[in-house]
Amino acid sequence: MTGFAGHTGIEVTVTKRFKFSAAHHLPGVENCERVHGHTFYVEVGVTGEPDPVSGMVVDFEDIRSAWQHVEPLLDHQDLNEALGGRLWWETRESADAPPTTELVAVYLLRHFRAFVPATHVRLWEGDNNSAIAKVAGRELAV
C-alpha cells in the first residue's frame, strides 16, 4: 500500500505552542519606549512529509525539549537585558538590536532549528499582533 506523503507530494505542518510573559522596551518607538510587558505565544512549526515508519513529521517531545532550553531566558525576563547581544539584525550591531516581535521571532526560529527542523516560528505579542519568521522558500500553513 502506498499513500504516504512522499508518494503524493503532500506536506504536513505540525505546530506546537508555548507561552511566556516578559517585559521589554523599544527605544525611539512611540508608545513602546517605556518598559512594559506582554504575554507572548510562540508557535513553532515543522513542515515536511511524515516519516514512512513513524508517520510523524517531528516528535512533539523534541519541540518541547527545545523550548525548555530557551524558556528560562525569556519567561519573566526583561528581553532588552536577556536578549542583549543575541538578536540578529543585519543593519545594526546585535547588542543594539531592539527586542521587537520580529527579531525575537527570528531568534526563536534559529534557536529551534538547532534542535528540530523548524520551518517557521510565529510569535504573538498579546492577542492581536504577531510576527512570522520562516525559512525562505517555505509556505506557511494557515
Ligand SMILES: [Zn+2]
Ligand atoms: Zn511591547
